[in-house]
Amino acid sequence: xxxxxxxxxxxxxxxxxxxxxxxxxFGDAGAIYACSEAELVSRAGLRADIARSIAxxxxxxxxxxxxxxxxxxxxxxxxxxxxxYPNRLRYTSDYPHIIYMVxxxxxxxxxxxxxxxxxxxxxxxxxNKMVLRTIEQLADLMPEVVIVGMLEGAVDGLALRYAVxxxxxxxxxxxxxxxxxxxxxxxxxxxxxxxxxxxxxSQVGVMSAADRDIYSASERIVAGMCDAxxxxxxxxxxxxxxxxxxxxxxxxxxxxxxxxxxxxxANRMIASGLAQMVCTGRDIAEILEQS
Numbered sequence: 001x002x003x004x005x006x007x008x009x010x011x012x013x014x015x016x017x018x019x020x021x022x023x024x025x026f027g028d029a030g031a032i033y034a035c036s037e038a039e040l041v042s043r044a045g046l047r048a049d050i051a052r053s054i055a056x057x058x059x060x061x062x063x064x065x066x067x068x069x070x071x072x073x074x075x076x077x078x079x080x081x082x083x084x085y086p087n088r089l090r091y092t093s094d095y096p097h098i099i100y101m102v103x104x105x106x107x108x109x110x111x112x113x114x115x116x117x118x119x120x121x122x123x124x125x126x127x128n129k130m131v132l133r134t135i136e137q138l139a140d141l142m143p144e145v146v147i148v149g150m151l152e153g154a155v156d157g158l159a160l161r162y163a164v165x166x167x168x169x170x171x172x173x174x175x176x177x178x179x180x181x182x183x184x185x186x187x188x189x190x191x192x193x194x195x196x197x198x199x200x201x202s203q204v205g206v207m208s209a210a211d212r213d214i215y216s217a218s219e220r221i222v223a224g225m226c227d228a229x230x231x232x233x234x235x236x237x238x239x240x241x242x243x244x245x246x247x248x249x250x251x252x253x254x255x256x257x258x259x260x261x262x263x264x265x266a267n268r269m270i271a272s273g274l275a276q277m278v279c280t281g282r283d284i285a286e287i288l289e290q291s
Contacts, residue, residue: 004033006059010063086109104198115230119154150175231253233263
């Protein structure tokens with residue numbers, strides 16, 4: 001990886017989509033940093049302050065320190081132009097230019113990858129039972145399927161843990177730098193996933209500035225890396241489901257009681273035809289086989 005490729009992610013106010021636009025326009029990161037402020041403004045339409053930052057080499061020192069730190073911690077830094085960057089994610093409309101991974105990087109390109117999602121902070125006993133039953137059945141029917149999800153998500157995290165317990169491999173998505181994970185951010189679960197041959201991915205580097213929207217950005221990674229997304233329980237339409245739908249992913253939903261407010265979102269998605277109804281792991285397996 002060239003330092004310039006990583007450096008772009010440290011330029012203040014330069015959004016991921018803007019980085020992709022620049023790379024498409026100029027060909028590579030080195031050429032971007034070789035441009036003058038005026039050229040970046042006139043050709044790429046960048047704001048003057050962002051163009052000035054790039055022209056002055058902003059991000060290069062931080063990128064060098066970041067790469068050194070990642071090497072010492074065993075973290076793989078992947079640029080979208082590199083071999084090994086997840087193919088499903090690469091072909092989304094707003095893919096992250098840089099991701100950080102530990103574990104088996106190749107898992108992201110497994111033939112079948114699914115996610116089970118729901119409300120971020122809570123879940124009912126019904127959802128717990130459905131997640132367990134679904135994972136157990138998938139482990140019997142399609143043990144090669146990889147489960148991807150947010151380490152900090154209530155449903156996601158449970159699905160990841162059950163997958164590991166059932167002998168499946170999993171990819172956990174973190175919202176913090178991989179070398180700085182805490183118990184609260186899913187460190188224990190991440191350790192279990194890695195020991196079982198899985199992988200952990202994050203969009204956040206050690207030198208990265210705090211991003212208030214990092215959870216949403218991390219959800220986009222989950223949506224981008226899966227073939228199918230199963231909504232287990234939600235009181236309203238989830239942003240991650242909208243994202244997965246915009247990427248052309250197959251949406252499935254577990255039905256719930258009509259009188260249960262936590263089932264409204266999933267039931268509505270089924271009724272509108274946005275998601276296919278699934279009640280068992282076999283239902284999901286059949287959908288994957290047909291897609």
